[in-house]
Amino acid sequence: MIRRSHWLIGVAAAVVLLVAPALVRSYGVYLFGYWLVFAIATMGLNLTVGYAGQASLGHAAFLGVGAYSLAIAMKAGFSFWLGLPVAAGLCFVLGLGLGFPALRVQSVYLAFATLGFNIAMWLVMRNEEWLTGGTSGIDDVGRPSLFGLSLAGNLAYYYFILAVAAVLAALLWALLRSPWGKAFTALRDNPIRAESLGIDVQAYTLLAFAIGAAYAGVAGALYAGLVQFVEPSPFSLGASFLMYLMVVVGGAGYFFGPAVGAAVGVLVPEWLRFTQGWYLVVFGASVILLMRWLPGGLLSIPDRVRARRAAVTRGTP
Amino acid sequence: MTAPLLHVAGLCKSYGAIRAVQDVSFSVMPGEIFGVIGPNGSGKTTLFNTVLGQIASTAGTIELDGRDVTHRSPLQLSRCGVNRTFQSLQVFGRMTVRDNLLVAAQEHRGSMLGRLLAPSDCGLGPRADELLDLFRLRDVAGRRAGELSYGQQKLVDIAMAFMSDPVLVLLDEPCAGVNPTLVDRIRELLQELTRRAARASS
Amino acid sequence: MADFLQLLVSGLATGGIYALAGLGFTLLWQASGTINFAQGEFVMLPAFAMLALAGLGLPLWAAFAVTCGLSVVVLGWGFKRGIADPLLRHGHMPVVVASLGLSIALRNGVRAGYSAEAHPFPSLFGDDLLHLGSVAVTRADLGTLVAALALVVATQALLSRTVTGRAMQAVAQDVDTATVLGIDVPRMVFYTFAVNAILACAAALLVAPTYLVKFDMGETLGTKAFFAAVIGGFNNARGTLLGGLVVGVCENLGAAYVSASYKDAVALAIFLLVILVRPQGLLGKPVERKV
Numbered sequence: 001m002i003r004r005s006h007w008l009i010g011v012a013a014a015v016v017l018l019v020a021p022a023l024v025r026s027y028g029v030y031l032f033g034y035w036l037v038f039a040i041a042t043m044g045l046n047l048t049v050g051y052a053g054q055a056s057l058g059h060a061a062f063l064g065v066g067a068y069s070l071a072i073a074m075k076a077g078f079s080f081w082l083g084l085p086v087a088a089g090l091c092f093v094l095g096l097g098l099g100f101p102a103l104r105v106q107s108v109y110l111a112f113a114t115l116g117f118n119i120a121m122w123l124v125m126r127n128e129e130w131l132t133g134g135t136s137g138i139d140d141v142g143r144p145s146l147f148g149l150s151l152a153g154n155l156a157y158y159y160f161i162l163a164v165a166a167v168l169a170a171l172l173w174a175l176l177r178s179p180w181g182k183a184f185t186a187l188r189d190n191p192i193r194a195e196s197l198g199i200d201v202q203a204y205t206l207l208a209f210a211i212g213a214a215y216a217g218v219a220g221a222l223y224a225g226l227v228q229f230v231e232p233s234p235f236s237l238g239a240s241f242l243m244y245l246m247v248v249v250g251g252a253g254y255f256f257g258p259a260v261g262a263a264v265g266v267l268v269p270e271w272l273r274f275t276q277g278w279y280l281v282v283f284g285a286s287v288i289l290l291m292r293w294l295p296g297g298l299l300s301i302p303d304r305v306r307a308r309r310a311a312v313t314r315g316t317p
Numbered sequence: 318m319t320a321p322l323l324h325v326a327g328l329c330k331s332y333g334a335i336r337a338v339q340d341v342s343f344s345v346m347p348g349e350i351f352g353v354i355g356p357n358g359s360g361k362t363t364l365f366n367t368v369l370g371q372i373a374s375t376a377g378t379i380e381l382d383g384r385d386v387t388h389r390s391p392l393q394l395s396r397c398g399v400n401r402t403f404q405s406l407q408v409f410g411r412m413t414v415r416d417n418l419l420v421a422a423q424e425h426r427g428s429m430l431g432r433l434l435a436p437s438d439c440g441l442g443p444r445a446d447e448l449l450d451l452f453r454l455r456d457v458a459g460r461r462a463g464e465l466s467y468g469q470q471k472l473v474d475i476a477m478a479f480m481s482d483p484v485l486v487l488l489d490e491p492c493a494g495v496n497p498t499l500v501d502r503i504r505e506l507l508q509e510l511t512r513r514a515a516r517a518s519s
Numbered sequence: 520m521a522d523f524l525q526l527l528v529s530g531l532a533t534g535g536i537y538a539l540a541g542l543g544f545t546l547l548w549q550a551s552g553t554i555n556f557a558q559g560e561f562v563m564l565p566a567f568a569m570l571a572l573a574g575l576g577l578p579l580w581a582a583f584a585v586t587c588g589l590s591v592v593v594l595g596w597g598f599k600r601g602i603a604d605p606l607l608r609h610g611h612m613p614v615v616v617a618s619l620g621l622s623i624a625l626r627n628g629v630r631a632g633y634s635a636e637a638h639p640f641p642s643l644f645g646d647d648l649l650h651l652g653s654v655a656v657t658r659a660d661l662g663t664l665v666a667a668l669a670l671v672v673a674t675q676a677l678l679s680r681t682v683t684g685r686a687m688q689a690v691a692q693d694v695d696t697a698t699v700l701g702i703d704v705p706r707m708v709f710y711t712f713a714v715n716a717i718l719a720c721a722a723a724l725l726v727a728p729t730y731l732v733k734f735d736m737g738e739t740l741g742t743k744a745f746f747a748a749v750i751g752g753f754n755n756a757r758g759t760l761l762g763g764l765v766v767g768v769c770e771n772l773g774a775a776y777v778s779a780s781y782k783d784a785v786a787l788a789i790f791l792l793v794i795l796v797r798p799q800g801l802l803g804k805p806v807e808r809k810v
Contacts, residue, residue, distance in 0.1 A: 112745055185409065
């Protein structure tokens with residue numbers, strides 16, 4: 001049942017996504033692309049954290065693995081179309097690996113394990129110069145061409161990212177609607193009951209990490225093509241934290257949370273640029289306020305309003 | 318003489334010096350409703366948890382339909398057709414009542430990969446409707462389980478245990494905290510479900 | 520061989536500091552389920568405060584005392600009321616996220632608002648070398664190690680030998696039972712936050728002379744304190760001490776004999792090994808999940 005308000009939002013969003021980038025300057029096109037890249041990565045994290053209830057503070061590591069995989073593959077002469085699935089596949093396998101600690105420990109212990117994973121990956125990116133170029137990174141990453149049509153132009157590459165994002169969003173929607181979606185939710189809300197009902201909690205936990213990681217891997221590959229320069233600093237702990245916040249700000253467990261959260265995460269630094277050194281202080285303080293007043297994220301506002309209205313009509317304070 | 322469905326022999330569970338379950342033996346026949354009665358703290362839940370593989374027994378054997386299942390995990394036992402409810406209410410509060418029932422049985426349908434491509438209800442719609450009618454939960458089927466009254470949630474909890482057509486269901490204090498009318502209702506439901514299962518298997 | 524012993528001793532000294540920071544961590548976790556990602560900044564801020572007070576003319580011991588007091592109020596009571604209390608009812612992760620935000624705000628607040636440079640800190644022990652047999656160790660390393668051990672032992676004694684300490688332990692083990700016994704739970708939890716603040720101040724006093732006082736000095740300290748606590752056994756003060764020492768020593772030896780650029784990964788590697796092989800930590804007791 002799709003309400004009229006949903007239709008209007010949908011149409012408005014389509015207009016913005018398709019038309020607006022053609023009307024703005026090239027930096028604006030870049031920002032749109034940047035937003036979509038992070039929306040894809042955050043979609044994956046939302047599956048792991050929001051729908052399956054796991055703790056993951058190391059997501060930027062997968063973004064980095066995806067970016068470096070693509071850059072290295074293309075430098076070695078392979079095509080973008082090979083590099084992209086390799087990035088996704090490699091991250092899927094790594095995500096499975098990261099899922100194993102999740103089988104042994106929960107919540108904060110798991111959070112620290114994922115954080116540690118991020119540190120380890122970042123150290124590899126920084127130290128292993130023969131592979132990653134160390135702190136100098138890999139320059140001049142190319143963009144793909146499709147059936148002879150080059151996607152190297154900024155606007156063309158943006159539409160390419162949009163197409164990938166749309167496909168991945170549709171796949172995620174289908175996954176969440178399938179029985180797997182209910183299994184993930186059961187895993188999140190009551191793993192003991194889930195297990196007693198025959199839900200293979202271990203398998204779904206590993207999959208939650210693996211699929212989330214694969215999404216970040218694709219996002220990373222697209223990022224490499226967008227920025228055309230890959231170096232370790234965007235894949236640090238701070239970036240992982242930022243992505244976790246994007247999930248929380250948008251609303252963990254809400255399908256469009258990542259789109260909203262990524263928009264906030266990409267636009268706010270732009271707006272706060274004028275504060276210079278104080279930007280991060282404002283950011284940190286905002287995080288604290290957000291957790292106090294809106295832990296469910298922006299998309300939880302309609303639910304809270306509805307719950308409050310229901311409580312009022314029931315006569316409870 | 319028919320073989321017992323569940324046969325427990327000499328089951329023991331000790332926590333150091335405390336013997337929670339000491340040399341317990343009993344059999345449950347097919348089609349039977351078997352009650353375990355005891356005062357608080359006598360070890361009933363520990364007995365259940367041990368039989369169901371939630372905790373490891375220190376001695377004794379458990380046989381399901383002639384097979385030794387003493388060291389199986391809760392997941393493996395569920396695959397063998399054994400379900401349970403818990404002493405404290407354990408429904409999935411944020412899912413709808415219908416989804417609670419569907420998720421309770423979907424893992425017994427096909428393979429993991431098959432379930433990725435299956436329709437949302439995994440073909441369990443009719444079975445869910447059957448139980449919703451029996452438990453008289455049809456009109457709340459679309460509401461979130463967490464929003465229902467305690468009694469209604471208890472009914473959902475019990476219905477979930479029967480969704481996958483199990484061969485054996487262990488109910489831990491199914492009538493705890495429930496008003497007398499609902500106690501009678503639950504008793505009738507359990508008898509009706511046992512009758513239906515007996516009819517289906519004969 | 521002399522090199523090895525030297526690395527061992529300085530590793531033990533660093534480990535002692537990890538243990539101090541980790542001990543506060545463990546106590547907070549046990550008493551209230553709070554994970555404080557800003558623990559490193561709780562060490563950094565007192566370091567700057569002591570420096571400022573000493574700059575105003577106060578002798579170091581007085582600066583330390585005043586800073587402890589300030590710390591208890593701001594980083595103990597303020598942190599508890601402002602972040603821990605309102606967020607704990609939503610679970611563990613909101614506190615983690617908020618304390619991460621706090622950590623970022625504090626670090627960058629100091630950098631933008633006070634100073635982005637590294638400042639020297641007066642040493643408590645002097646710079647000379649002591650000769651134990653064929654090994655030369657700095658007086659600072661030895662002094663730090665002894666001081667850290669003394670503080671951990673003192674904290675342990677406070678917890679197990681005083682009435683207040685035992686009440687704090689009761690709260691950590693079972694809040695409901697403690698309440699029924701008439702223990703003022705919120706006050707005991709506050710005491711835990713206060714002890715954490717003081718231990719962090721002590722860690723600041725010991726670590727600042729060697730590592731200099733800078734806005735980012737707490738960055739890796741916080742994470743390693745957590746790793747140390749888990750490696751030792753999260754429900755155990757002696758475990759945290761052991762965990763800290765193990766991390767400190769392995770880091771030093773690893774950096775010298777294996778690879779310097781992966782020094783920060785040593786604590787992580789041990790941590791991952793422990794949670795996969797022995798999740799209760801080296802000295803911890805296994806926790807059974809209740810159904």
